[in-house]
Amino acid sequence: MPELPEVETTAALVRPHLEGRVITGARASWLRSLGGPAVAEFEASVVGSRIAEVTRRAKWVVLHLERAGRPAGSILCHLRMTGRLVVDAQPGHADREGAFERVSLGLRGPAGGTATLRFLDVRKFGRFRFVEDHLEALADLGPEPLGEEFTEEWLIRALKARKRVLKPLLLDQTFLAGLGNIYVDESLFQAGLHPERSAHQVPKDRARALHGAIQSTLRQAIEREGSSFDAFYRTPEGQPGSYQHLFRVYGREGKPCPTCGRPIKRLVVAQRGTHICTRCQPAPRAPGKRR
DNA sequence: CCTTAGGCCTGCGCGC
DNA sequence: TGCGCGCAGGCCTAAG
Numbered sequence: 001m002p003e004l005p006e007v008e009t010t011a012a013l014v015r016p017h018l019e020g021r022v023i024t025g026a027r028a029s030w031l032r033s034l035g036g037p038a039v040a041e042f043e044a045s046v047v048g049s050r051i052a053e054v055t056r057r058a059k060w061v062v063l064h065l066e067r068a069g070r071p072a073g074s075i076l077c078h079l080r081m082t083g084r085l086v087v088d089a090q091p092g093h094a095d096r097e098g099a100f101e102r103v104s105l106g107l108r109g110p111a112g113g114t115a116t117l118r119f120l121d122v123r124k125f126g127r128f129r130f131v132e133d134h135l136e137a138l139a140d141l142g143p144e145p146l147g148e149e150f151t152e153e154w155l156i157r158a159l160k161a162r163k164r165v166l167k168p169l170l171l172d173q174t175f176l177a178g179l180g181n182i183y184v185d186e187s188l189f190q191a192g193l194h195p196e197r198s199a200h201q202v203p204k205d206r207a208r209a210l211h212g213a214i215q216s217t218l219r220q221a222i223e224r225e226g227s228s229f230d231a232f233y234r235t236p237e238g239q240p241g242s243y244q245h246l247f248r249v250y251g252r253e254g255k256p257c258p259t260c261g262r263p264i265k266r267l268v269v270a271q272r273g274t275h276i277c278t279r280c281q282p283a284p285r286a287p288g289k290r291r
Numbered sequence: 292c293c294t295t296a297g298g299c300c301t302g303c304g305c306g307c
Numbered sequence: 308t309g310c311g312c313g314c315a316g317g318c319c320t321a322a323g
Binding site: 122 | 292293294295296299300301302
Binding site: 002003006059078079080081082123125126171173180181182183226227229250272273 | 314315316317318
């Protein structure tokens with residue numbers, strides 16, 4: 001559950017269980033998840049801090065920490081492919097999911113109640129790390145697609161300035177932060193753009209369409225709490241998101257295009273499975289080839 | 292600057 | 308049923 005809408009959903013769902021609680025302990029069973037430091041070092045950085053606020057930036061969940069009312073660094077969590085955050089009211093019950101726990105934090109509430117934040121991650125690509133300065137750590141990210149900076153004019157100029165293939169550019173988090181494979185495919189379809197077009201050749205009206213497509217796709221996905229494919233990967237509350245039912249092209253190879261009825265094609269662009277309607281998203285003219 | 296291949300990991304579904 | 312293969316929502320690195 002790893003693109004912007006799924007991360008937004010995750011942050012919203014853990015927020016009420018985390019804000020205001022104090023970290024009383026830390027454990028890690030997969031060291032790479034911590035992204036560098038040893039467990040003891042990580043523990044020393046976070047234990048005793050209070051989680052003041054839970055926010056999202058791009059595909060990162062940010063736990064803002066405080067000590068004695070002053071900022072004391074952040075925990076940055078990236079779910080990558082299979083990461084999940086769950087909060088248990090009762091610490092440490094060993095169920096099926098327990099096997100995939102990589103990091104956990106013991107928590108104490110203002111009223112004294114305890115809980116456990118668990119970072120679960122089947123494939124171990126995700127990260128759960130402490131940083132002193134989250135702004136510095138995330139400085140390379142591009143604008144938020146639902147933020148103020150991301151305007152039609154910004155996108156028109158930004159596309160014009162880049163000589164890159166459209167899909168990998170949209171997946172590049174330093175260009176625009178938060179899109180992944182699913183929402184890029186869905187947005188390009190909605191905008192009528194072929195994923196292999198050159199960014200600088202996208203006409204203004206298509207760029208405007210893309211801007212609208214990205215925002216509406218993400219907003220609708222957030223409304224439906226993201227996309228969930230199988231029974232295992234779910235929101236922290238155990239409920240699947242439902243946006244997958246609204247996919248127009250992603251994962252729909254061979255099924256009819258919702259607009260024209262032609263079968264959806266699957267191709268590989270920049271090593272990523274890519275889904276398009278060849279009629280609604282016409283291919284770019286091959287270089288050197290006329291009419 | 293850009294692009295591609297490989298690596299990181301595990302589990303699932305498919306065809307044989 | 309079992310086995311090998313290809314696939315997966317991400318992203319970093321090295322090399323061309």
